Amino acid sequence: MERRHFLRSIAVAAAAPAVLLAACGETAEKTAGAQQTFTCPMHPQVIQNSPGACPICAMDLVPFDKNSTSASLQLMDNQVQLANITTATAGAGMLTQTRSLNARLMPDPQRTGIISARIAGRIDKLHIRETGVRIQKGQALYAIYSENLATLQSEYLLAAAQTRRFPEDARFRQIAEGAKTKLERYGQNTTxxxxxxxxxxxRPLVTYHAEQGGLVTELSVTEGQYVSEGGTLLQVEDYSRLWVEADIYPSEAALLKEGQTLQVTVPGWENEPLRMQAEFVYPAIQTGKQTLQLRGSIANPDARWQPGMAATVLLPVASRSESLQVPIDAVIRDGASAHIWIEKPKNTFTPRKVRTGLENNRSVEITEGLAEGEKVVVTGAYLLYSEFVLKRGKQPV
Incomplete structure (x- = not known):
């Protein structure tokens, strides 16, 4: 009996190391299975089993669950609100693809006026003394002392007096009309x-008024200066309409039709697009460039824009009438592929690879991977992309 107990004790003692090693092995496997994995938020291809820095961008690595196989992200209501995630229903409609043309705003030469001296004399009073002043039509500009004008006034007064004295004499009436016409040609109106x-x-000192309103861009005379008849005094530009001059390649000119309506945007007013008609395309290539010049005009209420400002003209190049489209911010491009996020059911977001077609600055056509009526994430798509990479350690699709 004692021998039997002794042999049993020896067997237990001999088996104990094996059992211990097996237990340790199971523990090691569990520890290895639960070991944390880390990745880079910007470079998910970087994966390691310990914290550290990304060897590409030096960003701190973050933990993620490499064993998760779920293709969706589930968020709570407060997370959706904090991330500003909004959706839109995919629908079909007209989509026009455009090409952006660099353009400039220029003054309209047809609205640029030169104010010249109507008669020789001395500028006795100058009401406009600097450039950049905005004037109105009928505003007093300058008073000129002219002996020639005084002589013409005397001739008219004499002829008018003779006409009143001899009203039946046609010759005196003709002389009076001729003298009046001379005064009118020198800028004297009926009043x-x-x-x-x-x-x-x-009255040798006569005040002349502006025949058009606008901005004084050039002042060529000073008070007290003698001027000759026809001498330039001021230059006035009316900015109520501006020219739009855009650079267009000869191959693009074939896409343009005379009188075609185009869209114009000015930096800072992108949400207020303007419309202009293509009025003229210069037939010769610009000096030093390989482009033609497209010209149109736009209204400029309250002189909101100034000549010299940059602008963009959108030239339509293709269009489709029944195109399934989503806002351009809904599409995330990664290299040669693109994907969107679909919400189904509520607060559950799933990435889906799509193929894109025509696009403009607002919308993009989806030719494959989306059905009409599905809810597509518009704002917050990039946050979902980042959250997926952090939690899964890989690209969404």
């Missing part, structure tokens, strides 16, 4: 001539 007749004596 000025009536005032002259009322006073009955010449």
């Amino acid at each position: 000025d001539i009536a005032q002259l007749e009322k006073e009955g004596m010449p």
